Amino acid sequence: MAKITYREAVRAGLREALERDPLVFLMGEDVGKYGGTYACSKGFLDEFGPERIRDTPLSESTFVGAGIGAALGGMRPIVEVMTVNFSLLALDQIVNNAATIRHMSGGQFSIPLVVRMATGAGRQVAAQHSHSLEGWYAHIPGITVLTPATVADARWMLLTALEQPDPVFIFEHAYLYPMEGELEEGPPRVDICRAAVRRTGNDISLITFGGCLWKALEAATRLAQDGIEAEVVDLRVLRPLDLDTVLISVRKTHRAVVIDEAWRTGSFAAEISAQIGEQAFYDLDSPITRVCSAEVPIPYAKHLEDAALPQAATIVQTVKGMLCAS
Amino acid sequence: MAKITYREAVRAGLREALERDPLVFLMGEDVGKYGGTYACSKGFLDEFGPERIRDTPLSESTFVGAGIGAALGGMRPIVEVMTVNFSLLALDQIVNNAATIRHMSGGQFSIPLVVRMATGAGRQVAAQHSHSLEGWYAHIPGITVLTPATVADARWMLLTALEQPDPVFIFEHAYLYPMEGELEEGPPRVDICRAAVRRTGNDISLITFGGCLWKALEAATRLAQDGIEAEVVDLRVLRPLDLDTVLISVRKTHRAVVIDEAWRTGSFAAEISAQIGEQAFYDLDSPITRVCSAEVPIPYAKHLEDAALPQAATIVQTVKGMLCAS
Amino acid sequence: MTHPINREQGLELLRQMLRIRRFEEKCAELYQGGKIRGFLHLYIGEEAVAAGSIPLFAADDAIVATYREHGHALVRGTAMGSLMAELYGKANGCARGRGGSMHFFDASRRFFGGLAIVAGGLPVAVGLALADKMQQRARVTACYFGDGAVAEGEFHESLNLAALWTLPVLFLCENNLYAMGTALARHQSQTDIAGKAQAYGVRSKSVDGMDVLAVAAATRAALDHVRGGQGPFLLEYRTYRFRAHSMYDAELYRSKEEVSRWKKRDPLMTFEQSLRAAGVLFDEDLAKMELEIATEIEEAVAYAEAGPWEPVEDLTKDVYTENVRRL
Amino acid sequence: MTHPINREQGLELLRQMLRIRRFEEKCAELYQGGKIRGFLHLYIGEEAVAAGSIPLFAADDAIVATYREHGHALVRGTAMGSLMAELYGKANGCARGRGGSMHFFDASRRFFGGLAIVAGGLPVAVGLALADKMQQRARVTACYFGDGAVAEGEFHESLNLAALWTLPVLFLCENNLYAMGTALARHQSQTDIAGKAQAYGVRSKSVDGMDVLAVAAATRAALDHVRGGQGPFLLEYRTYRFRAHSMYDAELYRSKEEVSRWKKRDPLMTFEQSLRAAGVLFDEDLAKMELEIATEIEEAVAYAEAGPWEPVEDLTKDVYTENVRRL
Numbered sequence A, B: 001m002a003k004i005t006y007r008e009a010v011r012a013g014l015r016e017a018l019e020r021d022p023l024v025f026l027m028g029e030d031v032g033k034y035g036g037t038y039a040c041s042k043g044f045l046d047e048f049g050p051e052r053i054r055d056t057p058l059s060e061s062t063f064v065g066a067g068i069g070a071a072l073g074g075m076r077p078i079v080e081v082m083t084v085n086f087s088l089l090a091l092d093q094i095v096n097n098a099a100t101i102r103h104m105s106g107g108q109f110s111i112p113l114v115v116r117m118a119t120g121a122g123r124q125v126a127a128q129h130s131h132s133l134e135g136w137y138a139h140i141p142g143i144t145v146l147t148p149a150t151v152a153d154a155r156w157m158l159l160t161a162l163e164q165p166d167p168v169f170i171f172e173h174a175y176l177y178p179m180e181g182e183l184e185e186g187p188p189r190v191d192i193c194r195a196a197v198r199r200t201g202n203d204i205s206l207i208t209f210g211g212c213l214w215k216a217l218e219a220a221t222r223l224a225q226d227g228i229e230a231e232v233v234d235l236r237v238l239r240p241l242d243l244d245t246v247l248i249s250v251r252k253t254h255r256a257v258v259i260d261e262a263w264r265t266g267s268f269a270a271e272i273s274a275q276i277g278e279q280a281f282y283d284l285d286s287p288i289t290r291v292c293s294a295e296v297p298i299p300y301a302k303h304l305e306d307a308a309l310p311q312a313a314t315i316v317q318t319v320k321g322m323l324c325a326s
Numbered sequence C, D: 001m002t003h004p005i006n007r008e009q010g011l012e013l014l015r016q017m018l019r020i021r022r023f024e025e026k027c028a029e030l031y032q033g034g035k036i037r038g039f040l041h042l043y044i045g046e047e048a049v050a051a052g053s054i055p056l057f058a059a060d061d062a063i064v065a066t067y068r069e070h071g072h073a074l075v076r077g078t079a080m081g082s083l084m085a086e087l088y089g090k091a092n093g094c095a096r097g098r099g100g101s102m103h104f105f106d107a108s109r110r111f112f113g114g115l116a117i118v119a120g121g122l123p124v125a126v127g128l129a130l131a132d133k134m135q136q137r138a139r140v141t142a143c144y145f146g147d148g149a150v151a152e153g154e155f156h157e158s159l160n161l162a163a164l165w166t167l168p169v170l171f172l173c174e175n176n177l178y179a180m181g182t183a184l185a186r187h188q189s190q191t192d193i194a195g196k197a198q199a200y201g202v203r204s205k206s207v208d209g210m211d212v213l214a215v216a217a218a219t220r221a222a223l224d225h226v227r228g229g230q231g232p233f234l235l236e237y238r239t240y241r242f243r244a245h246s247m248y249d250a251e252l253y254r255s256k257e258e259v260s261r262w263k264k265r266d267p268l269m270t271f272e273q274s275l276r277a278a279g280v281l282f283d284e285d286l287a288k289m290e291l292e293i294a295t296e297i298e299e300a301v302a303y304a305e306a307g308p309w310e311p312v313e314d315l316t317k318d319v320y321t322e323n324v325r326r327l
């Protein structure tokens, strides 16, 4: 076990990917000379050269589309979109080409493309730089959506993703890059098809992913102090969804809170809630609740941003409310 | 009461809007010389002139952004995006500017913009022209999302929308344009804040919107032949959502099916299901179910497209399954 | 005429144009008959572009086209039967009947669609060329798009990126003077499309797209430039669409006179005349050609009619590759 | 120097540049002190652009800027206190503390942000100009953006649309040679930004952005063109950013030498020298100026410090206009 930051984990995954397969290359805004907005590819330009570490112009739609084309042409592109906020400019290429061409062509073409992007709020960067749109991506048939929350997933998911014949989108929560965590030695390659129980408990299930995992775990710790044992499920993969792991937990605890940093209405948390309701309705002792972001463009001021986002305290409150109610 | 098509209704609404307010103008691809892709503005170029009926280049992001700017500048633009499929190219302007500037500026600016677009599948136009993304729009704080399903709503919603100080998005289901319906004389101006019960019944609530309303009503008719009385709720406004009307119905019928033409995972139907579960859990006699599109790029072949989309038959089946089960 | 005409080549060019023309006339008829549905965008009037350019590409070059791609696929060599079957929505179609008219695909011929979002194919073409360059393959990617696509941001972004990275992309603009109902001068503040290449330091040229030999000559020159590793080239074909934009179109945006003026320059008619004038085409050649094509079309229709529907159970097949290890 | 210098004007230009410089030096200090958070993009080195151009606009002209807009807002006349308060996130800030450094707004001065999606302001500017033209107002909309924005599709689309409709938009490109860490030549295949205007039939010019008088002269000429109803104009300011792109930036992408070479052309220093040389600036003038500005900054900080936080209950206020009839 070694201590490593989430950033170092992403970096190590990228380096291994570049080292083990000459067809892999990284392209995006400022991945090269600048070293990556979040320093995930610092030094890579010198190490791997300008052919494989490609700084792109500010042309999101075109360099993502070029990633699709390069994948069709036999390369293994890793496209970095600086943040999910800017990925809106590339969404047409993603929905209409990346996710669609295999099926629409009758299975003739493969698009082994990996797109990475930072997501989430919490750093006071205000309304245009704080979106959490993973849920939108999870709506798109044809792609796989990953949300690494731990250093292990940040380290290993990329490599499994690169073995997929179809497009994979990896959402790295910008708030997690400096976070430290323990990483086991040796490559315990991770799957990209299962949710993980990060904490076991019998009283209630806290279902979440990405940056909110840590808030849920903190809430669970606080709840434990009051004798409430919460189970924390990290979805890890939003599409295709591993509902079984969620159901096993809910059938045990009979209560669920879904935590999602996206705006509440139309959040992915709604999908989780709906599916639990469909599959485990008779196992529930109380209504499923959601802890999501307030429906507001995320403000700059710290106290307002904090108020807008899910917090451990809100989760604790919600859980206690549910347990008292029943 | 006069018979009128949905297309004529949209047209009449547009004409009245243009006649009654000189600040209103229509811009979009082929709204002028071509007469509108769906002929909704046929003849308007001659009638209102090129200043007010503006054909735009194929530049979705820019003419939608220009609509935002024109609204900021005191005009009352109606921007037509030919179809929701192409609106992906303008989504950055919508999310980051239209929906955000009022709040982010501390309430200094108003954007009285109306954007209309055709949505939905069912005409064998295949994977890149058959999206139903209203649910994504309903996720965005700061905008209003309307889904006229009847000729009355097609006729009148636009006018109420034009009185709003904030952006309103109107989704016209492309399949409905030729549909005929009865329109009451005189302007019974419609609200854009309430859902409507289109058929009353005590056995189950069918909750839907847009193109699926008619499939739900057909299903209700067929169910009635078997003695099952379904209530059909037309959401009409996806954001802000009128949950009360939905809850009143569900508390009466104790059962709900949500029907949505979007892909199931991450559909707006999930949000409806989640909110009913949150608010009316103890009123439910059985799990809420969803009838949505299959998770596949919509295929061209008729039999495959039919199989991919929600159908009256599927709704009937689902309802019977629920009623037998319990 | 820009070249002396060699009989074999001349007849072959005429034959390809005629194949497209007759095939699409049949499509229009079948659309009326309800055999073909959805959107159907005919290429009639523009045949010289596909017929003059596509034969110049090598088997391993890539082609990216739009929803108006029947001609491109035909000349590229995809069997007419599998194209007709695609229009029928049959499982023996070139996209299993899932794509229809707007989405022809043929991996065996590196034909990447049939992409129907205007300008959406340009970035993909840039990426295909990038893959070739990174793998030191001497391939070219030919990307066809219309004048309307020039207004989209992706045109600008793609020309810049292809030039910045010196990628082997041949940008081929089929300027038929209209984007649906919007005339070029009503969507471009500056209508010289080839001239726009200067903003990217990209070489470009504009050529008469109604003259199949001029198309061939200009395309060959552009192709040589790109193959020479000198980066992308923008070639503008000045052409014209004789039919409606798609099957539903009142054509309120142009006059009958304008259309008939252009029809006087029908690429088939004018080329046929020059072949006759050059003494290399005779009535019997044409009769033979028409007969062969009529037969080919008959067989294509038969193939489509006989084709099976894809089983509904296969609806979600190929959304993802099946049986993939996710761990 | 392009003009003889008049003392009053000269001193005012110097004063505005100095206000920006000292204000931002204070911002950097406060950022280190944790008073300011989030992203902070300093304009230091580029002051001549805002100081030379903004005073030329009429009160009812519109300004659309980027996340690097402190200087623009200051020169436009928004009180320094409300800008500082915005950086503090206080409710007495120019956006109630919701926007921060990247999102300054001031409706009373038609200052439309502070928009932080690169190139996202261009379409909005086109629309503002459209509204003016349709309402027969002789206004101009000035749209500032960086060289990086030139690569975005919206640059292309917006220049075309503004030219096509002959709209009064002044496109002002602040070319500081870098888009974050990417040098102009590494993101543009053809680096003459002003030259790109030809593709749209738009008039354009490039000017030394380190020379405040040259900036003023070129901007005045461009403004006259636009006011004259001749449509948009693209003006390129060749300038340079002395500081990091934002507060976190190792500046691996450029050499210390390059930066110090540019600092020899510091717009404040060079203009101060020429004012002295012209005999219209004296030590006491400068001392007085520094003192006034120091005081203005002190008061601004005090105003920000004293400002209230927006009540958390108001978090969702203004997402929608309140109390609107929806029927």
Ligand SMILES: Cc1ncc(C[n+]2csc(CCOP(=O)(O)OP(=O)(O)O)c2C)c(N)n1
Binding pocket: B029, B058, B060, B082, B086, B089, C068, C116, C117, C118, C119, C145, C146, C147, C148, C149, C150, C174, C176, C178, C179, C180, C245
């Ligand atoms: C992004 C986008 N916007 C709008 C459309 C609808 N549309 C389909 S074809 C077309 C006209 C395109 O004109 P052009 O590029 O000149 O090609 P042509 O049809 O003339 O061959 C339009 C507007 C689309 N498919 N994609």
Ligand SMILES: Cc1ncc(C[n+]2csc(CCOP(=O)(O)OP(=O)(O)O)c2C)c(N)n1
Binding pocket: A029, A058, A082, A086, A089, D068, D116, D117, D118, D119, D145, D146, D147, D148, D149, D150, D174, D176, D178, D179, D180, D245
């Ligand atoms: C669409 C988009 N992509 C990426 C970013 C991240 N980003 C912020 S500023 C910047 C560089 C912009 O450079 P330039 O336009 O030259 O302006 P400058 O910072 O030099 O003033 C980038 C890449 C963004 N804000 N928007």
Ligand SMILES: [Mg+2]
Binding pocket: C146, C147, C148, C174, C175, C176, C177, C178, C179, C180
């Ligand atoms: Mg055209």
Ligand SMILES: [Mg+2]
Binding pocket: D146, D147, D148, D174, D175, D176, D177, D178, D179, D180
């Ligand atoms: Mg710059």
